[in-house]
Amino acid sequence: LRSFLSALLGYDPSQENLTGGILGVVKAHYGCIEAQGRGSLHCHMMIWLEGGLNPNEIKQRAIEDPESDFCARLIQFLDESISNSVPPLPNEPVHVPSDDKHPCSVRGTIMEGFDRSTMTSETAKQKDVHNLVMKCQVHTHSGTCYKYCKGNTHPKQCRFGLDASNTEPITYFNPANGELTLRCLDGLVNNFNEFIIRAIRCNMDIKFIGSGASAKAVLYYITNYITKSQLKAHVAFAALERAVTRLNEQDVDDDPLTVRAKKLLQKCAYMMISQQELSAQQVCTHLLGLEDHFTSHSYRNFYWISIERFLDSQVPSPEC
Structure with a gap:
């Protein structure tokens, strides 16, 4: 990119x-x-x-x-x-690499086994882009x-x-x-x-x-x-229910209430994380340190809830 x-x-x-x-x-x-x-x-x-x-x-x-x-x-x-x-087919017949292979798998018209002078012609380029548009x-x-x-x-x-x-x-x-x-x-x-x-x-x-x-x-x-959340609501609630059920199955009579609360939160977090769907490409992108967004400028955070609350306090809205 x-x-x-x-x-x-x-x-x-x-x-x-x-x-x-x-x-x-x-x-x-x-x-x-x-x-x-x-x-x-x-x-x-x-x-x-x-x-x-x-x-x-x-x-x-x-x-x-x-x-x-x-x-x-x-x-x-x-x-x-x-x-x-x-794009229309060229008037003159020409055979290009994208005729034999999927157009996305070849890098244009220049390829071993094809005449270079023919492949650099406008006729070959027109045939190649026709194949590309038809497939993609x-x-x-x-x-x-x-x-x-x-x-x-x-x-x-x-x-x-x-x-x-x-x-x-x-x-x-x-x-x-x-x-x-x-x-x-x-x-x-x-x-x-x-x-x-x-x-x-x-x-x-x-x-x-x-x-x-x-x-x-x-x-x-x-x-x-x-x-948007990567985790759908019904999946999140199912994961939370499972975490609470597993916690209740344990013998926690000797644990203080605070310890039980911490365990509950921990199990809920682990259960929700385990339900996240990440593709191999996403994982590799993260491990390789590649970017997941591309921007030309730096941006400040916009805290919508705080701003909305402030505006409502200054100019109350009967609809809200």
């Missing part, structure tokens, strides 16, 4: 490099590592670009003049940075898509919002409210950036936060993620 930040995004901590990367000059970033149910690790990252306006400013400019040069350049930037359709970005519905659907009375909708009918031919601003609608040429293809996916060679998603609603949704998602 450090290489991704420096080589692809062109992030410079000293802010002296004004050339930038594939998305422009990166002003700040915040990313955290998440483990999937199968244990594999991936990163969720937010990126702030130099000169980027906040959603309200973009909306105001779009309402004032949706045909302005600013709106046209923003739409062009988004269309060039975000793709959501399978095309969505196939599964039970996970509908796990929040209740019974058969409600129409099933993919919780990821991916459907063949969800298409938009062009990116445009709504002149009435200034809302930005992004182009979507294939409703079953996750957003991707061609340069990023060719470099990291795995599935990805990329999103532009262009409205206040999107910004709030992302903020809620990140806050919910970094504060």
Whole structure:
């Protein structure tokens, strides 16, 4: 990820490099590592670009003049940075390494046994990125898509919002409210950036936060993620019940009450820790001293409960 930040995004901590990367000059970033149910690790990252306006400013400019040069350049930037359709096959036939092996298992088109001059051609690169997008970005519905659907009375909708009918031919601003609608040429293809996916060679998603609603949704998602417990409530209560039961099974008549209390807390803690699910990748990351988050700035702790209590004492709210 450090290489991704420096080589692809062109992030410079000293802010002296004004050339930038594939998305422009990166002003700040915040990313955290998440483990999937199968244990594999991936990163969720937010990126702030130099000169980027906040959603309200973009909306105001779009309402004032949706045909302005600013709106046209923003739409062009988004269309060039975000793709959501399978790249077409090249007109000329060419055989690339990703035809024989999974595209994620090969490092591009340069490989022993293949003609180097042919593999460096644009035709070979186009065929390779086509294979990569087909394997990594095309969505196939599964039970996970509908796990929040209740019974058969409600129409099933993919919780990821991916459907063949969800298409938009062009990116445009709504002149009435200034809302930005992004182009979507294939409703079953996750957003991707061609340069990023060719470099990291795995599935990805990329999103532009262009409205206040999107910004709030992302903020809620990140806050919910970094504060969520790895241990589900029903598992925690079951572990606590087991700890109390085991303590009562012991002969503790001679122990003082305080000793029993300490033993209870100790057993509860041990029982809860034993129920934590950690993948091998997470354990190895910790043992190797690798980072589990990547930030460009230092942050102060935000004590929400204390602040809420103070605000309520200053300005009492009848609803709370």
